Amino acid sequence: MDATILGLLLLDGVQNGVVYGLLALAMVLVFAVTRVILVPIGELMMFAPLSFVWLQGGKLPGTLWLALALGALWALLERGRGRGLPLAGGAGLLLLFLLARGNPALAYLAALLLVVYLGVATYRVFFQPMREATVLALLIMAVGLHVAYQGLGLVFFGPEQYRPDPLLQGEATVGLTWQGVLVLAFALLSAAALYLFFRRSLFGKALLAAAENRLGARLCGIRPEEAGMVAFAIAGLMAALSGLLLAPLINAAYFMGFMLGLKAFVAAILGGLVSYPVAFLGAVLVGLFESFTSFYASAYKEALVFLLLVPALFYQSLRAKGVEE
């Protein structure tokens, strides 16, 4: 192996890694606030570029109707003034979609907001009613939603991939397109933004507090339901943006999200599902590991990536001294 190849592999690994990192951050955030392991994040991620492609072609994507249906359920679950948000959001979304047909800039925004709305509605309809349930039950719910959303993805968008045009054309250097630079920049930016949000802003701190202690959060004036919705909104936003930015590089299709989510998940576990920086580092590690194994032993790549968990879990298990209560 010469230096060029090493460089290209490193670059490839980092580029994949930051995407896993973004998803891992979203997963850690959602887990910390709601204890939900957000398996369907991959589907949310794919819904954004696919909806965008549909809008660009002048068609209304099926995801819109899904979002509106869930929004309607959300409104039914709320009482009084609480209904304003889902109803206004749904109406706005519909209007935006009607306007955005064939208009790329608006379509970009519409696809983004769709996924955010869908994320929040998903939380409100499926997860919030069972917020007292165990992590396991929530996990199974998440798996169920993944299965349903993936099936819907096939119905809405068909079995093949789509490739929206990149925002930026051309290569920055060998092995790195400008679009790739955009993804990297976005990843670092959003990691920094998350950091500032949680460390500097009052609301961010309150959200973290809600993750630590429900009662305490209530005393600080933040309702756990609200915290959950915000967490899902942030996760939806991150998933949608990374989906939209990535799609020109990886081609979007209904089945592409699950593996991305699963690997982000490996990264999140490397971070113990609690630490943001470690999760992000873990994600970059997963990306690099994947890049190198695909060079040396491509047939066994996936097996090796998942077995990366073993030492991490073993370490956790050694640390788990004493008897948990």
Next chain:
Amino acid sequence: MKRWWAVLLVLALSAWAQGTLKVGVVVSATGPAASLGIPERNTFPLIQEMVDRQGGVAGRKVEFVILDDASDTTQAVRNTRRLVEEGAVAIVGTATTPASLGMIPVVAEAKVPMISLAAGKEIIHPVDAQRFWVFKTPQTEELMARAIVADMAARGVKTVGYIGFNDAYGEGWARFFEAELKAKGLQLVASERYNRTDTSVTGQALRIITRRPDAVLIGASGTPAVLPQRTLKERGYRGLIYQTHGVANPDFLRVGGRDVEGTLLPAGPILVAEQLPSTFPSKRVALDYIQRYEAKYGIGSYSTFGAHAWDAWLILKPALERALKRADPARDLAAFRAALRDELEATRGVVATQGVFTFTKEDHLGLRFEDAAVMVRVENGRWKLERVFR
């Protein structure tokens, strides 16, 4: 409400419609093989329309019972058993090799003829006690690999790299392609795998490039076959790039765009039907199928996979007619199924969209290489006939 009445009506009708011939169909309309299975499923309404217009087969109505196996062996087997036990006279399907292999013990045990729509040579070779009941219409990987290697040899290629799906499709190609290369004295210098869901194949591409092959074959199907090709080009590979006939659908061209210009691939003649010389046997049949498919699903919508299903019917129909003269399915289903199998094996010179089928006791594929494979090049975003082997 209306639908429910329709359901009841259908149930009632099927109860006394004794004369109906039931053909069981298993397709992979969901899951990894969906891009193969969906055009297959879409073809059966066309067949149904045609049969209904012709007043059935020998005066009997034909009913196609279509079940989805989600690209999964267990479900394929379950569906097959169900179809067999619901009295299907024959089974058509399914798109993947492993699932088709799983169906073989079922049809052999129940003594029902089956026409597989999957590529694997293992499905019909060797014709043993179980495969006695099994035929298939798609070209084998072996046959298509022969076309590729013949083309490579003609272009003076000496060293070859391979990258394929990490599943049954990529594996089947790897096996037969390698054997064919060896037979023709070409050298395989790299053999890599990737997944349909991979977002990057940079590692594999670099690996292949370091070995400097004259040509690379990508053993993948549908749009996910674009990624390795694009990566190879982006990383500076300038040799020949071959794809398999698994990419022969319009979506591949749509997603691939400029990146797949110049791609060479073997294909059934139907892919470039209108460009075929008028002496090519399957030209007329292929054009007929394309016209019907596009009339129903839109211009440019057809793919070669649906044509395999069409071919299965072209073979099945005359065999049914002949078998009906020998046995009555309403009275003795087992005898009819056995007769149908014999008549399928007696198929001679049936011109179909992908070639001319002539089955024998030893050969349940029945396609001649020269009629069944052509080389195609992607030019200006269209399929262009490159080479025929006749």
Next chain:
Amino acid sequence: MRRYLWFSLLLLPFLLSPFPFYLTLLNFFAIAALVALSLYVLTGLGGMTSFAQAAFMGVSAYATALLTARASLSPWAGLALGLGLTVAFALVLGLLTVRLKGHFLPLSTIAWQVALYILAGNLVGLTGGHTGLTDLPPLSLFGLPLDTPFRYAFLGLFLLALGVLALKNLRESRLGRALLALRGDALTAASFGVDPAALRLKAFLLAGGIAGLAGFLYAHFLRFVNPTPFSLEASIKYLVMAVAGGVGTIPGVLLGAALFTGLEDWLKDLLPLLLGRQGNYETIAYGLVLAGILLFAPQGLWPLLAGRRPSGRKALPQGEPLPPRPPSGRRGEVVLEARGLRKAFGGLIAVNGVSLALRRGEILALIGPNGAGKSTTFNLLTGALPPDGGEVFLFGKEITGLPPHRIHPLGLGRTFQHPHVFPEMTVLENAALATYARTRAGFVRVLLGLHRKEEERALATAYEALRRVGLEGLALERADRLTAGQQRLLELARLLASGAEVLLLDEPGAGLRAGEKRELARLLLGLAREGYSVLIVDHDMDLIMGLADRVVVMNYGEKIAEGTPEEVQKNPLVRAAYLGEEAA
């Protein structure tokens, strides 16, 4: 014998024989139900989850496929190898992961699942790769080939019925109770002698073995193996089945397996009629059905249908209790001693150099203001926490740093600040949990049902203990029906049933009404007279002062006074500590 009614499952093939396709479904049901049973052991009893059950199936399916199709050996050799390999795999994976808590275990099983799937697909020379292995021979029993769905169903259902019986035995045994307790609260289980890691590992092995059996059945039913039936998606499907039916009960997981096996084909017929031919709606319906069940029947469908009855036995025990273990030895002899105990959490020193001695037949009280380090001391004595310094002796034997499950069998029992009772079990079973360390039956004996005699004696012991505390009338009630006071008494009964003679009680009076407190005091005094030694932590000064022979007072992690209740009450340091607290 009601339990043998399960063998009536074997009548199903006859009933369904006019509907041939249902015979096929029946076979798939039996296979799925076995896998679901393995999840009952793991999740329902053990509180663990696995996303790798399909991989375990695959290990065994491939083992038998290789032996029979490649090496032409008997399928029964394949079964032996398959089960052996599955259990060996489960052992390796289990050793690595069963100590992990909560969500880490399911996550790590995803990794195994993916890795094994890829190995099966890529070790082409061995496994036939993604294409798979063909031409497996049919099974044959007593010379009769099981080559039709009708015949095969008998084998599948017979094994299923055996599995159900074995797991019913497990549920109604010391091991079943211990697993349920582990799921609810590992510390309580451990303080009655249950080794959490070892027991979880064994449950994991058992579940792996059952899944392996299902894999063997699968391989010889299809007579073809390839990787896809053993994928992550398949594992998820089995988990969905079990959870939807109700993973906490045996009928629940069977219901789930039956429902989903049937649902699949039913949806295939129904959905296209309702929604048109385009699109495939089964998976969507799957996901939504699961979501609906989780929202509206979180325990699964079966508990919803059957009501919330406890799943344990319905009759009072008739047998002889285990041999009684009255405390013996000289009164006044030191039974439990701590020397210079120290424990720090980060920078905070919770316990600093505390020494105390409990003598036989006395009631020693440990008191102090909130945050004085009483509970930490308690946890150091019982092994729930390892001390940073100092030593602990029980009956003169050093037990410093031993885990709770090794300390308990030496004769020490404890209760908890918040009563830890298990709502899935009856009051009687809750009490019988305590006999874990006094009984011996292992997994093999339990699964074969050879533990019944011992089980009867264990329950009789528990019943005796309940009678002693006055709860015998509620023995067959669900434990969560008890009032807070009754739960305290149940905890006490548990200690008595355990045969421990050194009893450590953490705030036994909390939440009791005045009358109940008097009753408690009477009971404790009686026990002390019999020679039990009691260490008690409580806030209720009236209770303590009327009860204790001696009192140890702690403040800020240190012992500040020791003596009779009267002496301590006069101690100025103690007064300052309590008054200071009250002033604040």
